[in-house]
Amino acid sequence: MEETISPEMEFLGSASDALCIAQARRRQVYDDNSMYKSKNLHAERRRRQKLGDRLLALRSLVPIITNMNKATIVEDAITYIQMLQRNVKVLSDQLLEMDSLSVQEDEEPTRDEINASEQMKKYGIKEDVKVTGIDGNKLWIRVVFEKKRGGITKFLEASTSLGFELTDTNVTTSKGAILVSSCFKGIYGNALGVEQTKKLLQEIIRNM
Amino acid sequence: MYEEPGCFDPNNFTAEGAGSGFPQAVQKQFEENMDLSVDELSYHHHNHQEDAAVSAMESELQKHLAFKVENCDNNTHMLQQVVDDPNQLLSYDHANWNTGDIGFNQGDPEQNGHRSFNINSLPQTPDLLNLFHLPSSSLLPNSSISFANSNHDTTSLGFIKDLPASHSTSVLYDPLFHLNLPPQSPLFSELFQSIPQGYSLPTSRGGASSLFGDERDSSGVTAYQDGDGGMLEFTRDMACIVRRSETGKKKKPFTTERQRREQWNDKFEALRNMVPSPTKSDRASIVGDAIEYIKELLRTVNEIKLLAERKRCVRERSKRHKTEDDAGEDVKNCNIWPLGDPEQSYIGSLRSSWLQRKSKDTEVDVRIIDDEVTIKLFQRKKIDCLLFVSKVLEELKLDLHHVAGGHIGDYYSFLFNTKICEGSSLYAGAIANKVIEVMDREYAAVPPTSSY
Numbered sequence: 001m002e003e004t005i006s007p008e009m010e011f012l013g014s015a016s017d018a019l020c021i022a023q024a025r026r027r028q029v030y031d032d033n034s035m036y037k038s039k040n041l042h043a044e045r046r047r048r049q050k051l052g053d054r055l056l057a058l059r060s061l062v063p064i065i066t067n068m069n070k071a072t073i074v075e076d077a078i079t080y081i082q083m084l085q086r087n088v089k090v091l092s093d094q095l096l097e098m099d100s101l102s103v104q105e106d107e108e109p110t111r112d113e114i115n116a117s118e119q120m121k122k123y124g125i126k127e128d129v130k131v132t133g134i135d136g137n138k139l140w141i142r143v144v145f146e147k148k149r150g151g152i153t154k155f156l157e158a159s160t161s162l163g164f165e166l167t168d169t170n171v172t173t174s175k176g177a178i179l180v181s182s183c184f185k186g187i188y189g190n191a192l193g194v195e196q197t198k199k200l201l202q203e204i205i206r207n208m
Numbered sequence: 209m210y211e212e213p214g215c216f217d218p219n220n221f222t223a224e225g226a227g228s229g230f231p232q233a234v235q236k237q238f239e240e241n242m243d244l245s246v247d248e249l250s251y252h253h254h255n256h257q258e259d260a261a262v263s264a265m266e267s268e269l270q271k272h273l274a275f276k277v278e279n280c281d282n283n284t285h286m287l288q289q290v291v292d293d294p295n296q297l298l299s300y301d302h303a304n305w306n307t308g309d310i311g312f313n314q315g316d317p318e319q320n321g322h323r324s325f326n327i328n329s330l331p332q333t334p335d336l337l338n339l340f341h342l343p344s345s346s347l348l349p350n351s352s353i354s355f356a357n358s359n360h361d362t363t364s365l366g367f368i369k370d371l372p373a374s375h376s377t378s379v380l381y382d383p384l385f386h387l388n389l390p391p392q393s394p395l396f397s398e399l400f401q402s403i404p405q406g407y408s409l410p411t412s413r414g415g416a417s418s419l420f421g422d423e424r425d426s427s428g429v430t431a432y433q434d435g436d437g438g439m440l441e442f443t444r445d446m447a448c449i450v451r452r453s454e455t456g457k458k459k460k461p462f463t464t465e466r467q468r469r470e471q472w473n474d475k476f477e478a479l480r481n482m483v484p485s486p487t488k489s490d491r492a493s494i495v496g497d498a499i500e501y502i503k504e505l506l507r508t509v510n511e512i513k514l515l516a517e518r519k520r521c522v523r524e525r526s527k528r529h530k531t532e533d534d535a536g537e538d539v540k541n542c543n544i545w546p547l548g549d550p551e552q553s554y555i556g557s558l559r560s561s562w563l564q565r566k567s568k569d570t571e572v573d574v575r576i577i578d579d580e581v582t583i584k585l586f587q588r589k590k591i592d593c594l595l596f597v598s599k600v601l602e603e604l605k606l607d608l609h610h611v612a613g614g615h616i617g618d619y620y621s622f623l624f625n626t627k628i629c630e631g632s633s634l635y636a637g638a639i640a641n642k643v644i645e646v647m648d649r650e651y652a653a654v655p656p657t658s659s660y
Contacts, residue, residue, distance in 0.1 A: 054495040061502050074475040084505035091512040095633045098519045153598040168614030
């Protein structure tokens with residue numbers, strides 16, 4: 001927000017300041033707490049300044065302006081926003097149209113999938129499941145499996161359907177493999193032992 | 209109707225006698241009052257009282273008056289109504305003119321025996337008279353009108369006295385004028401024209417003060433208090449006078465201060481309703497949100513245009529190279545399409561966009577750079593958002609690469625790094641909206657009583 005204010009604005013700003021001074025003085029008649037009054041005056045002034053500055057910023061964004069007073073700034077902004085929203089709608093409709101017209105072949109994913117297992121072999125990454133018990137009935141798991149389309153989703157789905165949820169989670173994809181390290185908790189308070197959980201997870205990734 | 213442009217000469221007036229001269233004089237006076245008052249709108253400095261610059265100010269005043277009176281023609285029709293009902297101009301008894309003392313002093317009813325208007329009985333009206341910076345004066349022998357203000361100090365009185373009778377228009381003078389302020393004529397005339405003529409000056413004054421201030425008002429009577437005795441409080445009275453004259457006539461299309469305020473607030477409300485995620489509802493925040501939203505819309509428009517360009521480019525290329533097999537590489541090639549082609553200026557640029565959306569329990573932040581989409585999700589803890597979000601991402605054909613996050617207090621907070629499939633025409637707004645939609649739906653689907 002630039003500091004320069006047009007002379008008119010500044011003028012009126014100080015005018016309203018004077019108004020405020022006059023009002024503050026009036027209040028003095030009825031109240032002795034002058035410290036409070038002066039603080040209030042500054043706060044008022046700052047508040048008005050803030051609104052004024054923001055209105056100027058708003059006006060600087062809007063290309064079509066009619067008059068230069070507060071009311072029309074807001075009006076023009078409303079008009080402009082409506083116009084922009086219409087543009088977005090029109091353009092996105094056009095885009096969707098273009099999408100429907102041109103049919104894209106999904107060549108890419110299979111290529112990636114082939115690469116995934118190759119990459120894993122290349123880097124010596126193996127599918128793996130590690131489970132550790134922490135903190136009562138909480139478990140910590142560490143699973144490595146091959147990256148497939150929607151692999152993470154499948155993993156999550158499987159876990160949820162078996163009554164588990166992943167709480168604090170970290171999932172990373174690299175070199176064709178996915179690494180999930182997470183807290184593993186029974187949703188309904190159920191708990192399995194470490195070994196059982198490990199077997200469960202191995203089952204899951206085998207079925208993916 | 210009257211030839212004298214800016215001068216009200218009370219001496220001549222009294223010579224004429226009652227009746228016809230009086231309304232004209234009053235009309236004139238009103239005119240000048242308003243002119244002066246509107247001028248004073250621009251010069252809201254009450255605190256200085258100096259006799260030094262009297263003459264300079266006087267000449268300036270003359271200049272102003274001449275200028276204003278020209279603009280004041282629109283006022284005349286309103287004033288005409290004042291004129292037409294001289295009886296309703298209650299206290300302007302001719303006798304008082306002659307004595308040269310008409311007191312509109314609230315504290316002083318006996319001074320003017322003909323206060324036939326009852327302050328209390330009249331409805332509140334826009335305060336015409338707060339513009340009447342009526343300096344206090346006791347008896348001014350040669351000026352016909354003197355408005356008394358009990359709190360006024362004598363310096364301005366002395367000032368007024370200095371003016372010759374032919375300039376008695378300056379009786380209705382505000383101490384402000386001796387400030388050598390530059391004539392803000394454009395500002396004034398803009399103010400003057402932006403308001404309905406005649407009647408609206410009080411509101412315009414209110415408008416000016418609220419231009420960068422807030423409305424301090426109680427039903428439209430804004431009175432400066434008299435730290436230095438600049439203003440009167442009984443502005444209501446004069447307004448009532450004028451108002452009275454209008455009852456029975458057709459209502460003119462003016463806007464009272466209240467109406468202006470309401471319209472003003474309505475506009476802010478309208479602005480607030482257009483913004484997708486409004487935060488606080490105070491005016492500064494509304495304007496701030498609007499600014500951010502406009503910037504976001506501009507980003508979105510650019511983004512979509514870029515996508516459209518790329519798509520078009522791909523299509524044209526695939527049309528031209530129908531037999532080629534590596535159609536998938538065309539998009540990349542488009543990115544380094546010869547720069548000399550002015551129509552495809554979007555192609556070489558880096559796509560970048562971001563936006564935020566908030567709903568009641570969900571916050572989403574979507575950033576797109578090139579083909580990577582980063583989604584931050586902040587969700588009140590209740591549902592397993594990981595699963596739902598990853599489903600949504602699959603639906604949108606976003607390839608999930610990294611996820612990180614967990615529970616923070618009552619919330620889930622997650623960061624998703626994904627890649628857009630090539631050729632997808634997804635834009636940031638679409639992603640954010642979809643995510644929010646799904647999260648809200650799922651959130652609502654879970655009964656509130658269940659807890660983990």
